[in-house]
Amino acid sequence: MLPPPPDGWTAIDIGESDTTVYRRGDVIAKCCAPTGVAELAAERDRVEWLASTGVPGAIVVDWLESSDGACLVTSVVPGVPGDLLPPAARDRAMRSLGAVLRELHTLTDCPFERPLASVIGTATDVVRRDAVNPDFLTDEWRLLRPSELLDQVVAESSYIESVLEPVVCHGDACLPNVLFDPQTVEVTGLIDLGRLGLADRYSDLALVTIQLHDEWSADPAPFLAAYGLPTPDPRRLHFFRLLDPLTWG
Template sequence: MLHAPPSDDWTLIDVGESDTSVYRRGDVFAKCCDLSGVQELAAERDRISWLAGTELPGATVLDWTESPSGACLLTSAVRGVPGDALPPASHHQAMRSLGVVLRELHDLTGCPFERSLDDVIATATDVVRRGAVNPDFLTDEWRRLQPSELLDQVIAERPYVESVLEPVVCHGDACLPNVFFDPSTLEVTGLIDLGRLGVADRYADLALTTIQLHDEWSADPAPFLEAYGVPDPDPRRLRFFRLLDPLTWG
Protein backbone atom coordinates (compact mmCIF):
# COMPACT_ATOMS: atom_id res chain seq x y z
CA MET A 1 0.00 0.00 0.00
CA LEU A 2 1.37 3.39 -0.97
CA HIS A 3 1.89 6.09 1.59
CA ALA A 4 -0.44 8.99 0.71
CA PRO A 5 -0.28 12.80 0.82
CA PRO A 6 -1.38 14.41 4.09
CA SER A 7 -4.89 15.24 2.81
CA ASP A 8 -7.29 14.14 0.08
CA ASP A 9 -7.27 17.34 -2.02
CA TRP A 10 -4.38 16.18 -4.22
CA THR A 11 -4.55 15.22 -7.90
CA LEU A 12 -2.76 12.06 -8.97
CA ILE A 13 -0.62 12.88 -12.00
CA ASP A 14 1.71 9.92 -12.39
CA VAL A 15 2.18 6.36 -11.23
CA GLY A 16 5.79 5.27 -11.48
CA GLU A 17 7.18 1.88 -12.34
CA SER A 18 8.62 1.35 -8.86
CA ASP A 19 5.52 1.68 -6.68
CA THR A 20 5.85 5.44 -6.52
CA SER A 21 2.98 7.86 -7.17
CA VAL A 22 3.18 11.61 -7.80
CA TYR A 23 0.43 14.04 -6.79
CA ARG A 24 0.00 17.78 -7.27
CA ARG A 25 -1.82 20.49 -5.35
CA GLY A 26 -1.22 23.98 -6.66
CA ASP A 27 2.52 24.62 -6.70
CA VAL A 28 3.40 21.64 -4.54
CA PHE A 29 4.22 18.09 -5.60
CA ALA A 30 3.98 15.00 -3.42
CA LYS A 31 5.92 11.87 -4.35
CA CYS A 32 4.78 8.90 -2.29
CA CYS A 33 6.04 5.34 -2.04
CA ASP A 34 5.44 2.11 -0.16
CA LEU A 35 7.85 0.75 2.42
CA SER A 36 10.15 -0.82 -0.17
CA GLY A 37 10.82 2.58 -1.78
CA VAL A 38 11.55 4.65 1.33
CA GLN A 39 15.33 4.42 1.09
CA GLU A 40 15.32 5.47 -2.58
CA LEU A 41 12.90 8.35 -1.97
CA ALA A 42 14.93 9.57 1.00
CA ALA A 43 18.01 9.57 -1.21
CA GLU A 44 16.17 11.76 -3.73
CA ARG A 45 15.06 14.09 -0.92
CA ASP A 46 18.67 14.56 0.20
CA ARG A 47 19.83 15.28 -3.33
CA ILE A 48 17.11 17.87 -3.90
CA SER A 49 18.13 19.59 -0.67
CA TRP A 50 21.78 19.58 -1.66
CA LEU A 51 21.18 21.05 -5.11
CA ALA A 52 18.86 23.68 -3.63
CA GLY A 53 21.87 24.91 -1.64
CA THR A 54 23.72 25.73 -4.85
CA GLU A 55 23.00 28.47 -7.37
CA LEU A 56 21.47 26.08 -9.87
CA PRO A 57 17.68 26.21 -10.32
CA GLY A 58 15.48 23.43 -9.04
CA ALA A 59 12.85 22.39 -6.52
CA THR A 60 13.07 22.71 -2.74
CA VAL A 61 12.04 20.18 -0.12
CA LEU A 62 8.97 21.37 1.79
CA ASP A 63 8.17 18.37 3.96
CA TRP A 64 8.91 14.70 4.56
CA THR A 65 6.61 12.21 6.27
CA GLU A 66 7.31 8.58 6.99
CA SER A 67 5.23 5.79 8.49
CA PRO A 68 5.26 1.98 8.71
CA SER A 69 3.49 1.91 5.31
CA GLY A 70 5.89 4.17 3.38
CA ALA A 71 6.90 7.80 2.92
CA CYS A 72 5.87 11.00 1.17
CA LEU A 73 8.14 13.78 -0.08
CA LEU A 74 6.69 17.26 -0.66
CA THR A 75 8.58 19.63 -2.96
CA SER A 76 7.95 22.95 -4.61
CA ALA A 77 6.97 22.96 -8.26
CA VAL A 78 9.54 24.11 -10.80
CA ARG A 79 8.15 26.84 -13.03
CA GLY A 80 8.17 26.46 -16.81
CA VAL A 81 7.63 23.49 -19.07
CA PRO A 82 9.56 20.24 -19.50
CA GLY A 83 11.93 20.03 -22.45
CA ASP A 84 9.90 17.40 -24.25
CA ALA A 85 6.99 19.89 -24.44
CA LEU A 86 8.90 22.63 -26.26
CA PRO A 87 7.98 23.37 -29.91
CA PRO A 88 10.56 22.69 -32.65
CA ALA A 89 11.23 26.37 -33.24
CA SER A 90 12.68 26.67 -29.75
CA HIS A 91 14.96 23.64 -29.84
CA HIS A 92 18.15 25.34 -31.01
CA GLN A 93 18.19 27.97 -28.26
CA ALA A 94 16.97 25.48 -25.66
CA MET A 95 19.88 23.18 -26.51
CA ARG A 96 22.32 26.01 -25.88
CA SER A 97 20.68 26.84 -22.56
CA LEU A 98 20.79 23.20 -21.55
CA GLY A 99 24.46 22.94 -22.47
CA VAL A 100 25.33 25.91 -20.24
CA VAL A 101 23.35 24.62 -17.25
CA LEU A 102 24.62 21.06 -17.52
CA ARG A 103 28.19 22.38 -17.58
CA GLU A 104 27.41 24.49 -14.49
CA LEU A 105 26.10 21.37 -12.76
CA HIS A 106 29.21 19.44 -13.72
CA ASP A 107 31.41 22.25 -12.40
CA LEU A 108 29.90 22.12 -8.90
CA THR A 109 32.09 20.92 -6.05
CA GLY A 110 31.50 19.41 -2.64
CA CYS A 111 28.86 16.90 -3.69
CA PRO A 112 28.45 14.23 -0.97
CA PHE A 113 26.82 11.71 -3.30
CA GLU A 114 28.58 9.31 -5.63
CA ARG A 115 27.58 7.02 -8.50
CA SER A 116 30.79 5.12 -9.04
CA LEU A 117 31.20 3.04 -12.16
CA ASP A 118 31.57 -0.01 -9.91
CA ASP A 119 28.16 0.61 -8.39
CA VAL A 120 26.42 1.35 -11.70
CA ILE A 121 27.80 -1.77 -13.37
CA ALA A 122 26.85 -3.80 -10.28
CA THR A 123 23.29 -2.49 -10.65
CA ALA A 124 23.26 -3.40 -14.34
CA THR A 125 24.60 -6.86 -13.55
CA ASP A 126 21.78 -7.41 -11.04
CA VAL A 127 19.10 -6.17 -13.44
CA VAL A 128 20.39 -8.44 -16.21
CA ARG A 129 20.67 -11.41 -13.85
CA ARG A 130 17.04 -10.96 -12.79
CA GLY A 131 15.88 -10.72 -16.40
CA ALA A 132 14.42 -7.29 -15.64
CA VAL A 133 15.83 -5.24 -18.55
CA ASN A 134 13.03 -3.26 -20.21
CA PRO A 135 13.28 -3.87 -23.98
CA ASP A 136 11.54 -0.52 -24.61
CA PHE A 137 14.74 1.17 -23.41
CA LEU A 138 16.87 -0.63 -26.01
CA THR A 139 17.51 0.25 -29.64
CA ASP A 140 16.39 -2.12 -32.40
CA GLU A 141 20.01 -3.19 -32.79
CA TRP A 142 20.39 -4.01 -29.09
CA ARG A 143 17.13 -5.96 -28.97
CA ARG A 144 18.66 -8.52 -31.33
CA LEU A 145 21.09 -9.50 -28.56
CA GLN A 146 20.56 -10.98 -25.14
CA PRO A 147 20.94 -8.46 -22.28
CA SER A 148 23.85 -10.55 -21.01
CA GLU A 149 25.62 -9.97 -24.33
CA LEU A 150 25.06 -6.22 -24.00
CA LEU A 151 26.49 -6.34 -20.50
CA ASP A 152 29.51 -8.22 -21.86
CA GLN A 153 30.11 -5.33 -24.28
CA VAL A 154 29.98 -2.87 -21.37
CA ILE A 155 32.46 -4.89 -19.32
CA ALA A 156 34.80 -5.26 -22.29
CA GLU A 157 34.88 -1.49 -22.81
CA ARG A 158 35.16 -0.66 -19.13
CA PRO A 159 39.00 -0.49 -18.96
CA TYR A 160 39.08 2.20 -21.64
CA VAL A 161 36.37 4.28 -19.95
CA GLU A 162 38.13 4.02 -16.60
CA SER A 163 41.38 5.19 -18.21
CA VAL A 164 39.79 8.50 -19.25
CA LEU A 165 37.29 8.92 -16.40
CA GLU A 166 36.27 12.53 -15.60
CA PRO A 167 34.34 12.57 -12.31
CA VAL A 168 31.89 15.48 -12.02
CA VAL A 169 28.52 16.11 -10.39
CA CYS A 170 26.09 14.38 -12.76
CA HIS A 171 22.31 14.53 -12.88
CA GLY A 172 22.17 10.81 -13.62
CA ASP A 173 18.97 10.94 -15.69
CA ALA A 174 19.48 14.06 -17.79
CA CYS A 175 16.64 13.48 -20.23
CA LEU A 176 14.32 16.16 -21.59
CA PRO A 177 11.33 15.56 -19.26
CA ASN A 178 13.66 16.21 -16.31
CA VAL A 179 14.74 19.68 -17.49
CA PHE A 180 12.32 22.59 -17.29
CA PHE A 181 12.51 25.72 -19.43
CA ASP A 182 10.95 29.17 -19.47
CA PRO A 183 8.88 28.94 -22.68
CA SER A 184 9.53 32.60 -23.47
CA THR A 185 13.24 33.03 -22.78
CA LEU A 186 14.16 29.30 -23.18
CA GLU A 187 16.39 29.56 -20.12
CA VAL A 188 16.52 26.47 -17.91
CA THR A 189 14.30 26.98 -14.86
CA GLY A 190 15.06 23.78 -13.01
CA LEU A 191 16.27 20.20 -12.91
CA ILE A 192 13.97 17.54 -11.46
CA ASP A 193 14.02 13.80 -10.66
CA LEU A 194 17.37 13.89 -8.92
CA GLY A 195 17.37 10.37 -7.48
CA ARG A 196 20.52 9.47 -9.42
CA LEU A 197 22.44 12.71 -8.87
CA GLY A 198 26.02 12.09 -7.82
CA VAL A 199 29.66 12.20 -8.82
CA ALA A 200 30.16 10.16 -11.99
CA ASP A 201 31.86 10.45 -15.37
CA ARG A 202 30.59 13.49 -17.26
CA TYR A 203 29.71 11.25 -20.20
CA ALA A 204 27.04 9.54 -18.12
CA ASP A 205 25.02 12.74 -18.66
CA LEU A 206 26.35 13.71 -22.08
CA ALA A 207 25.50 10.32 -23.56
CA LEU A 208 21.90 10.34 -22.36
CA THR A 209 21.23 13.98 -23.20
CA THR A 210 22.62 13.82 -26.73
CA ILE A 211 20.70 10.67 -27.62
CA GLN A 212 17.54 12.24 -26.19
CA LEU A 213 17.99 15.30 -28.38
CA HIS A 214 18.36 13.04 -31.38
CA ASP A 215 15.46 10.70 -30.55
CA GLU A 216 12.93 13.14 -29.09
CA TRP A 217 13.69 16.29 -31.07
CA SER A 218 15.29 14.77 -34.19
CA ALA A 219 17.99 17.35 -33.52
CA ASP A 220 21.70 17.47 -34.17
CA PRO A 221 23.09 17.99 -30.63
CA ALA A 222 25.92 20.21 -31.90
CA PRO A 223 24.52 23.44 -30.32
CA PHE A 224 24.20 21.66 -26.97
CA LEU A 225 27.71 20.22 -27.14
CA GLU A 226 29.22 23.54 -28.24
CA ALA A 227 27.53 25.41 -25.38
CA TYR A 228 28.63 22.71 -22.95
CA GLY A 229 32.22 23.01 -24.15
CA VAL A 230 32.82 19.59 -25.73
CA PRO A 231 32.14 20.10 -29.44
CA ASP A 232 33.87 16.84 -30.40
CA PRO A 233 32.85 14.24 -27.80
CA ASP A 234 34.47 10.84 -27.48
CA PRO A 235 32.22 8.42 -29.43
CA ARG A 236 33.42 5.39 -27.44
CA ARG A 237 32.38 6.93 -24.14
CA LEU A 238 29.06 8.07 -25.60
CA ARG A 239 28.28 4.55 -26.77
CA PHE A 240 29.43 2.99 -23.51
CA PHE A 241 27.10 5.04 -21.32
CA ARG A 242 24.22 4.85 -23.80
CA LEU A 243 24.47 1.08 -23.58
CA LEU A 244 24.98 0.95 -19.83
CA ASP A 245 22.07 3.21 -18.83
CA PRO A 246 19.14 1.04 -20.08
CA LEU A 247 20.60 -1.96 -18.27
CA THR A 248 20.26 -0.19 -14.91
CA TRP A 249 16.48 0.26 -14.90
CA GLY A 250 14.60 -2.74 -13.59
Protein backbone atom coordinates (compact mmCIF):
# COMPACT_ATOMS: atom_id res chain seq x y z
CA MET A 1 0.00 0.00 0.00
CA LEU A 2 1.37 3.40 -0.99
CA PRO A 3 0.61 5.83 1.86
CA PRO A 4 0.65 9.63 1.57
CA PRO A 5 3.45 11.53 3.31
CA PRO A 6 3.10 11.06 7.08
CA ASP A 7 2.95 14.73 8.03
CA GLY A 8 -0.53 15.85 9.00
CA TRP A 9 -2.55 13.06 7.35
CA THR A 10 -5.36 11.39 9.30
CA ALA A 11 -6.81 8.02 8.31
CA ILE A 12 -10.58 8.03 7.84
CA ASP A 13 -13.05 5.21 7.43
CA ILE A 14 -15.10 5.78 4.29
CA GLY A 15 -16.69 3.72 1.50
CA GLU A 16 -16.64 0.03 0.66
CA SER A 17 -13.57 -0.15 -1.59
CA ASP A 18 -10.22 -1.85 -0.89
CA THR A 19 -8.44 1.45 -0.43
CA THR A 20 -7.11 3.34 2.57
CA VAL A 21 -8.34 6.92 2.81
CA TYR A 22 -6.62 9.86 4.51
CA ARG A 23 -7.48 13.51 4.94
CA ARG A 24 -5.31 16.57 5.45
CA GLY A 25 -7.00 19.95 5.46
CA ASP A 26 -9.00 20.34 2.27
CA VAL A 27 -7.63 17.31 0.41
CA ILE A 28 -8.39 13.58 0.49
CA ALA A 29 -5.88 10.85 -0.37
CA LYS A 30 -7.18 7.46 -1.46
CA CYS A 31 -4.39 4.85 -1.54
CA CYS A 32 -4.21 1.29 -2.82
CA ALA A 33 -1.90 -1.69 -3.18
CA PRO A 34 -0.40 -2.62 -6.59
CA THR A 35 -3.38 -4.85 -7.40
CA GLY A 36 -5.71 -1.88 -7.14
CA VAL A 37 -3.78 0.63 -9.24
CA ALA A 38 -5.77 0.11 -12.44
CA GLU A 39 -9.08 0.53 -10.62
CA LEU A 40 -7.91 3.66 -8.79
CA ALA A 41 -6.52 5.14 -12.01
CA ALA A 42 -9.92 4.56 -13.60
CA GLU A 43 -11.55 6.49 -10.75
CA ARG A 44 -9.01 9.30 -11.21
CA ASP A 45 -9.94 9.58 -14.88
CA ARG A 46 -13.65 9.74 -14.01
CA VAL A 47 -13.11 12.44 -11.39
CA GLU A 48 -11.17 14.49 -13.93
CA TRP A 49 -13.84 14.04 -16.58
CA LEU A 50 -16.75 14.97 -14.31
CA ALA A 51 -14.88 18.06 -13.11
CA SER A 52 -14.71 19.22 -16.74
CA THR A 53 -18.51 19.07 -17.14
CA GLY A 54 -19.66 21.52 -14.49
CA VAL A 55 -21.50 18.88 -12.45
CA PRO A 56 -20.29 19.42 -8.87
CA GLY A 57 -17.65 17.05 -7.53
CA ALA A 58 -14.02 16.77 -6.50
CA ILE A 59 -10.93 17.96 -8.41
CA VAL A 60 -7.84 15.81 -8.89
CA VAL A 61 -4.93 17.43 -7.05
CA ASP A 62 -2.21 14.80 -7.46
CA TRP A 63 -1.50 11.23 -8.51
CA LEU A 64 1.32 9.20 -6.93
CA GLU A 65 2.34 5.78 -8.21
CA SER A 66 5.18 3.38 -7.45
CA SER A 67 5.86 -0.33 -7.10
CA ASP A 68 4.08 -0.12 -3.70
CA GLY A 69 0.78 1.02 -5.21
CA ALA A 70 -0.86 4.35 -5.96
CA CYS A 71 -2.47 7.29 -4.24
CA LEU A 72 -5.15 9.57 -5.67
CA VAL A 73 -5.29 13.02 -4.06
CA THR A 74 -8.44 15.06 -4.62
CA SER A 75 -10.05 18.16 -3.18
CA VAL A 76 -12.52 17.69 -0.37
CA VAL A 77 -16.11 18.23 -1.47
CA PRO A 78 -17.64 20.46 1.21
CA GLY A 79 -20.90 19.57 2.83
CA VAL A 80 -22.74 16.85 4.70
CA PRO A 81 -23.28 13.32 3.32
CA GLY A 82 -26.89 12.70 2.42
CA ASP A 83 -27.34 9.94 4.96
CA LEU A 84 -26.52 12.40 7.76
CA LEU A 85 -29.01 15.14 6.85
CA PRO A 86 -31.66 15.90 9.49
CA PRO A 87 -35.28 14.99 8.70
CA ALA A 88 -36.30 18.63 8.23
CA ALA A 89 -33.90 19.01 5.31
CA ARG A 90 -34.82 15.88 3.41
CA ASP A 91 -37.65 17.14 1.21
CA ARG A 92 -35.45 19.96 -0.16
CA ALA A 93 -32.53 17.56 -0.45
CA MET A 94 -34.57 15.14 -2.57
CA ARG A 95 -35.48 17.95 -4.97
CA SER A 96 -31.90 19.13 -5.24
CA LEU A 97 -30.65 15.59 -5.81
CA GLY A 98 -33.28 14.99 -8.49
CA ALA A 99 -32.15 18.09 -10.39
CA VAL A 100 -28.44 17.23 -10.15
CA LEU A 101 -28.96 13.62 -11.18
CA ARG A 102 -30.99 14.80 -14.16
CA GLU A 103 -28.10 17.13 -15.07
CA LEU A 104 -25.66 14.24 -14.83
CA HIS A 105 -27.87 12.06 -17.00
CA THR A 106 -28.03 14.70 -19.75
CA LEU A 107 -24.24 14.96 -20.18
CA THR A 108 -22.76 13.89 -23.50
CA ASP A 109 -19.43 12.64 -24.84
CA CYS A 110 -18.69 10.41 -21.86
CA PRO A 111 -15.70 8.15 -22.60
CA PHE A 112 -16.64 5.55 -19.98
CA GLU A 113 -19.16 2.72 -20.27
CA ARG A 114 -20.82 0.14 -18.02
CA PRO A 115 -22.66 -2.16 -20.44
CA LEU A 116 -25.38 -4.24 -18.85
CA ALA A 117 -23.76 -7.47 -20.02
CA SER A 118 -20.54 -6.46 -18.27
CA VAL A 119 -22.36 -5.65 -15.02
CA ILE A 120 -24.17 -8.99 -15.11
CA GLY A 121 -20.79 -10.61 -15.79
CA THR A 122 -19.44 -8.99 -12.62
CA ALA A 123 -22.44 -10.27 -10.66
CA THR A 124 -21.91 -13.76 -12.09
CA ASP A 125 -18.30 -13.73 -10.91
CA VAL A 126 -19.22 -12.48 -7.41
CA VAL A 127 -21.89 -15.16 -7.07
CA ARG A 128 -19.55 -17.85 -8.39
CA ARG A 129 -16.98 -16.91 -5.73
CA ASP A 130 -19.70 -16.94 -3.04
CA ALA A 131 -18.71 -13.36 -2.23
CA VAL A 132 -22.14 -11.70 -2.06
CA ASN A 133 -22.45 -9.62 1.11
CA PRO A 134 -25.74 -10.61 2.79
CA ASP A 135 -25.88 -7.19 4.47
CA PHE A 136 -26.64 -5.72 1.05
CA LEU A 137 -29.67 -7.99 0.56
CA THR A 138 -33.23 -7.55 1.77
CA ASP A 139 -34.69 -10.01 4.26
CA GLU A 140 -36.68 -11.54 1.42
CA TRP A 141 -33.63 -12.00 -0.80
CA ARG A 142 -31.65 -13.61 2.01
CA LEU A 143 -34.14 -16.50 1.94
CA LEU A 144 -32.79 -17.43 -1.51
CA ARG A 145 -29.36 -18.54 -2.63
CA PRO A 146 -27.40 -15.83 -4.47
CA SER A 147 -27.42 -18.06 -7.54
CA GLU A 148 -31.23 -17.98 -7.49
CA LEU A 149 -31.17 -14.19 -7.34
CA LEU A 150 -28.77 -14.14 -10.26
CA ASP A 151 -31.12 -16.42 -12.19
CA GLN A 152 -33.86 -13.83 -11.72
CA VAL A 153 -31.57 -11.12 -13.06
CA VAL A 154 -30.61 -13.15 -16.12
CA ALA A 155 -34.23 -14.07 -16.83
CA GLU A 156 -35.29 -10.42 -16.76
CA SER A 157 -32.28 -9.03 -18.65
CA SER A 158 -33.79 -9.41 -22.12
CA TYR A 159 -36.65 -7.07 -21.16
CA ILE A 160 -34.21 -4.57 -19.65
CA GLU A 161 -32.08 -4.65 -22.80
CA SER A 162 -35.18 -3.96 -24.89
CA VAL A 163 -35.93 -0.71 -23.02
CA LEU A 164 -32.36 0.35 -22.21
CA GLU A 165 -31.77 4.11 -21.87
CA PRO A 166 -27.99 4.67 -21.69
CA VAL A 167 -27.03 7.92 -19.98
CA VAL A 168 -24.06 9.07 -17.88
CA CYS A 169 -24.70 7.33 -14.55
CA HIS A 170 -22.94 7.70 -11.23
CA GLY A 171 -22.99 3.94 -10.78
CA ASP A 172 -23.14 3.99 -6.96
CA ALA A 173 -25.68 6.73 -6.30
CA CYS A 174 -26.22 6.05 -2.61
CA LEU A 175 -26.77 8.84 -0.11
CA PRO A 176 -23.25 8.81 1.44
CA ASN A 177 -21.89 9.58 -2.04
CA VAL A 178 -23.87 12.82 -2.34
CA LEU A 179 -22.78 15.90 -0.35
CA PHE A 180 -25.17 18.71 0.57
CA ASP A 181 -24.72 22.24 1.87
CA PRO A 182 -26.21 22.03 5.39
CA GLN A 183 -27.67 25.55 5.09
CA THR A 184 -29.14 25.64 1.59
CA VAL A 185 -29.54 21.85 1.25
CA GLU A 186 -28.24 22.11 -2.31
CA VAL A 187 -26.00 19.35 -3.66
CA THR A 188 -22.35 20.40 -3.36
CA GLY A 189 -20.87 17.39 -5.11
CA LEU A 190 -20.90 13.74 -6.11
CA ILE A 191 -18.08 11.52 -4.84
CA ASP A 192 -16.80 7.92 -5.23
CA LEU A 193 -17.00 7.86 -9.01
CA GLY A 194 -15.31 4.53 -9.68
CA ARG A 195 -18.41 3.20 -11.47
CA LEU A 196 -19.33 6.32 -13.41
CA GLY A 197 -20.14 5.66 -17.06
CA LEU A 198 -22.80 5.10 -19.68
CA ALA A 199 -25.49 2.80 -18.28
CA ASP A 200 -29.25 2.57 -18.03
CA ARG A 201 -30.65 5.55 -16.13
CA TYR A 202 -32.54 3.13 -13.87
CA SER A 203 -29.27 1.84 -12.42
CA ASP A 204 -29.03 5.21 -10.62
CA LEU A 205 -32.75 5.74 -10.06
CA ALA A 206 -33.13 2.33 -8.43
CA LEU A 207 -30.35 2.98 -5.92
CA VAL A 208 -31.49 6.48 -5.03
CA THR A 209 -35.14 5.56 -4.51
CA ILE A 210 -34.38 2.49 -2.40
CA GLN A 211 -31.90 4.51 -0.33
CA LEU A 212 -34.52 7.19 0.30
CA HIS A 213 -36.85 4.45 1.52
CA ASP A 214 -34.30 2.53 3.59
CA GLU A 215 -32.30 5.43 5.08
CA TRP A 216 -34.97 8.10 5.40
CA SER A 217 -38.25 6.12 5.28
CA ALA A 218 -39.17 8.71 2.66
CA ASP A 219 -41.54 8.68 -0.28
CA PRO A 220 -39.25 9.42 -3.25
CA ALA A 221 -41.94 11.45 -5.04
CA PRO A 222 -40.15 14.83 -4.57
CA PHE A 223 -36.93 13.34 -5.97
CA LEU A 224 -38.69 11.76 -8.94
CA ALA A 225 -40.65 14.93 -9.69
CA ALA A 226 -37.48 17.03 -9.69
CA TYR A 227 -35.77 14.43 -11.86
CA GLY A 228 -38.66 14.55 -14.30
CA LEU A 229 -39.93 10.98 -14.03
CA PRO A 230 -42.83 10.96 -11.57
CA THR A 231 -44.01 7.46 -12.55
CA PRO A 232 -40.96 5.23 -13.10
CA ASP A 233 -41.18 1.66 -14.39
CA PRO A 234 -41.36 -0.54 -11.24
CA ARG A 235 -40.08 -3.54 -13.20
CA ARG A 236 -36.87 -1.74 -14.10
CA LEU A 237 -36.45 -0.38 -10.59
CA HIS A 238 -36.74 -3.90 -9.17
CA PHE A 239 -34.24 -5.30 -11.66
CA PHE A 240 -31.47 -2.86 -10.82
CA ARG A 241 -32.17 -3.01 -7.09
CA LEU A 242 -31.63 -6.76 -7.30
CA LEU A 243 -28.60 -6.59 -9.59
CA ASP A 244 -26.56 -4.03 -7.64
CA PRO A 245 -25.93 -5.99 -4.40
CA LEU A 246 -24.70 -8.94 -6.46
CA THR A 247 -21.91 -6.85 -7.98
CA TRP A 248 -20.00 -6.08 -4.77
CA GLY A 249 -17.58 -8.69 -3.54
